[in-house]
Amino acid sequence: MFLKFEFYDSKMNYINEFTKQITESDLGSISVDYSRPIRRNFTFSLMNKNNEFTWGENSALIWIDKRVKVFTGLKLKNGTIEYVPQGVYILTEPSDSHTIDSKNTVLTGQDKMYLLTDKRGRFKFQTTIEVGANIATTIKMLAGKVGETQFNFDTVTETVPYTLTYEPNDSIYDAVQELAQLARCEIFYDVFGFLRLKKIDLNDFDSQPVTWVYRYGDPNEKFYAGNVRKMDETNLANRIYVLGGSSQTATSSYELVVTETNPLWANSPYTIEKIGDIIYGHNDFKPDPIISNVEDAKFRAKFELMKRLGYSERLTLNIAPNFLHDVYDVIQIEDETNNVTGKYMLESFTLPLKPELMTCECLKYRKLLSNWDFI
Structure with missing residues (x-):
């Protein structure tokens, strides 16, 4: 090595x-x-x-x-x-x-997000982002305050819906993250050192191809070294409630409930009738100023339900070091001896420097709906 x-x-x-x-x-x-x-x-x-x-x-x-x-x-x-x-x-x-x-x-x-966080990533003066500013352009401007010039952005046409004001000592990363959420994107640095603005696609995990297959019992398998499968209820929810508006007044809302009275959830093991009413209130049940209308609230509710209903199985995967992986990779694992089969998403991993096993944390991919757009 x-x-x-x-x-x-x-x-x-x-x-x-x-x-x-x-x-x-x-x-x-x-x-x-x-x-x-x-x-x-x-x-x-x-x-x-x-x-x-x-x-x-x-x-x-x-x-x-x-x-x-x-x-x-x-x-x-x-x-x-x-x-x-x-x-x-x-x-x-x-x-x-x-x-x-x-x-x-x-x-x-x-990674280079270090420059946008903590004491290096602070506003020095009061900064106001006006209504109508293109969000991608604004993020580039803010990142430019710490000298960033390398960007890899998806096409973003969304604009700032209301005036945003940041005070001296506010976090630049928090501002960039807020703007990315307004554009329904995630923001991070990729392996090539580019600031990446990536559109969130609720169907992404369904359409994304499998990048690697780990199969127990395959005589040609050189990586797989076992797994620990467990149920994680920490984030489980079957009722999602989202409010939008100012910090004091709600102007929009949306609620998603996994209930047997809705044919979409027929035979689902997660209905409130089967496992109880487990509610998640976005932003601690307070109005989120980032959400300005019902459509935004609906998108957030669907996004939260996908995370909190679809990824209830967590897997700790042990493999020989695989340098090709990145987080959000969709992998397939086949180990019938432990009832593990299907697609999983890599959430985190540690790549060792010396020859020893690599530990990956994975989330179970579950297809709950044939098309999110029908909700």
């Missing part, structure tokens, strides 16, 4: 690259979780006997103004090394150690 680092300055101008074969003294992992603002981070403890990774203000490579593209690589049978991109990171809090046993440098990195 190999690691390749491509180093860049804060303007993403290329500086140099460094390729390292992993040894037993090298430790670390890459962590990916779609539920975090900063989806990707890494920690690598690397042998530094030749001072390649010594950090400092005058270091050509290791300082907090540097960006690093990380690649993992495997040597193939023909001797070539195949590299897979694993993200673009801001270097944060490096450390060197020299002990009687070893001389190591610990490198840590966060």
Whole structure:
């Protein structure tokens, strides 16, 4: 196994690259979780006997103004090394150690959303976004405040429905996230270091192709190492209630109920008649200013029901390291000995630096409706 680092300055101008074969003294992992603002981070403890990774203000490579593209690589049978991109990171809090046993440098990195969060991602002045501004253009403007110039946006025609005002010290990430929700999008950094604005499609999990199949008992299976299947009721709900309007006054609402009185839910194991009335109130049952009409409230209710009714089965999957995965990948797992069969969505995983099992958290894909558009 190999690691390749491509180093860049804060303007993403290329500086140099460094390729390292992993040894037993090298430790670390890459962590990916779609539920975090900063989806990707890494920690690598690397042998530094030749001072390649010594950090400092005058270091050509290791300082907090540097960006690093990380690649993992495997040597193939023909001797070539195949590299897979694993993200673009801001270097944060490096450390060197020299002990009687070893001389190591610990490198840590966060994906570029790091610059939009916490103390680096704060408004310096009061900022007002006027009604009618294109949301995609506005997000680019806000990200530009921290120097971002690389974008990969789906086509977004939605505009800001009401005036938005942000005060000094407010979070830029919170503002960007709010705008993305107004456009029914998610916002994150992809493995190539581009700020990604992606449209939320309620049918996406149905139409998205399977990226990998893990099958127990297949003599050609080289990755699968077992699973733990469990029921998770933490987010389960069969009644969704959404209010839109100002912080004090509701101007729109929508409710979805999984009930046997509706033929859509015939024979569903999740009806309120079978398992009780389990209610989820969006925004803690308070009006959400992002929701300005009934159609927005309906979309949010459908989105929440899909998450809270359709993903009640959680799977911890153990596999040999697979560098090709990303969160939101849809995979197929076949292990009849544990009643596991069908499509699952990768929610998070930890990719180890050394040869050991990779742990993935997956959510069960369940098709509850033939077409969400009929609700």
